[in-house]
Amino acid sequence: MKAEIIGDLHTLNDRTRALLPAADIPLLYFGLAHACLATALAILTVNPSLPGPFFLHPRMVAVVHLVTLGWISGSILGAFYIVAPLALRMPLVVGWLDRVAFAAFAAGVIAMVTLFWSAQYSAMVWPASLVMVGVLYVASRTWMGLAGAVVPWPAKLHVALAFANMIGASALGTFLGLNRAHAWFTWSPLPSAYAHLHMAVVGWATMMFVGLAIVRASRSGPLC
Numbered sequence: 001m002k003a004e005i006i007g008d009l010h011t012l013n014d015r016t017r018a019l020l021p022a023a024d025i026p027l028l029y030f031g032l033a034h035a036c037l038a039t040a041l042a043i044l045t046v047n048p049s050l051p052g053p054f055f056l057h058p059r060m061v062a063v064v065h066l067v068t069l070g071w072i073s074g075s076i077l078g079a080f081y082i083v084a085p086l087a088l089r090m091p092l093v094v095g096w097l098d099r100v101a102f103a104a105f106a107a108g109v110i111a112m113v114t115l116f117w118s119a120q121y122s123a124m125v126w127p128a129s130l131v132m133v134g135v136l137y138v139a140s141r142t143w144m145g146l147a148g149a150v151v152p153w154p155a156k157l158h159v160a161l162a163f164a165n166m167i168g169a170s171a172l173g174t175f176l177g178l179n180r181a182h183a184w185f186t187w188s189p190l191p192s193a194y195a196h197l198h199m200a201v202v203g204w205a206t207m208m209f210v211g212l213a214i215v216r217a218s219r220s221g222p223l224c
């Protein structure tokens with residue numbers, strides 16, 4: 001009987017420990033996110049006419065990705081390491097592979113933005129792949145962990161699809177970059193960029209926000 005109680009306490013402690021949010025990984029992502037935002041602001045402060053009359057040119061695309069990929073996506077990934085254990089009640093214990101995934105994401109974002117800046121669309125494949133590998137690692141941990149998360153299924157679905165859309169948008173963006181350089185398909189650049197950016201902005205950032213809003217609502221409303 002005593003052994004059973006001690007066993008239960010151990011299980012409880014393990015579960016409680018697994019639900020403690022990590023401190024270092026969110027800080028790494030937030031540091032990168034803020035550095036990207038500060039760089040974008042500095043570029044536009046020094047050269048406010050950079051956007052010009054039309055936005056879809058290499059230097060503007062570089063600044064846009066400092067904000068969308070570096071700042072917004074970096075902040076989402078960093079915050080997810082806090083939100084998953086605390087709000088979704090989904091253990092996300094940090095190991096060395098999470099640091100490798102962060103390093104891949106950070107190196108990929110910096111290299112991608114640099115290559116966009118100098119209009120080297122055909123060289124974008126390897127940094128874009130690094131970004132995808134980093135995101136795919138967090139995504140696969142999430143997809144596996146969501147089954148045990150203590151939240152309503154619509155929230156799980158939104159979070160799972162948000163990660164899937166991020167991977168899809170990144171793959172589409174990589175393909176569009178290559179197509180820009182090699183002109184395999186004679187697609188107009190504007191509609192294809194719109195397809196990519198909607199998949200990323202609506203499918204990734206907004207969907208993640210809605211999923212977490214469902215969690216918030218479920219704790220105070222009829223969904224719980």
Ligand code: HEM
Nearest residue numbers: 055056060061064068128131170173174176177193197200
């Ligand atoms: C590995 C990830 C990504 C890759 C490889 C990528 C690649 C690209 C490419 C090739 C373009 C079109 C550039 C052109 O035709 O001139 C583009 C445009 C755009 N992308 Fe991405 N992208 C990625 C991630 C994202 C994410 C996560 C977001 C938003 C959350 C995003 C938002 C946008 C926007 C808003 C544009 C339009 C650019 C402008 O307004 O000047 N991208 N991206």
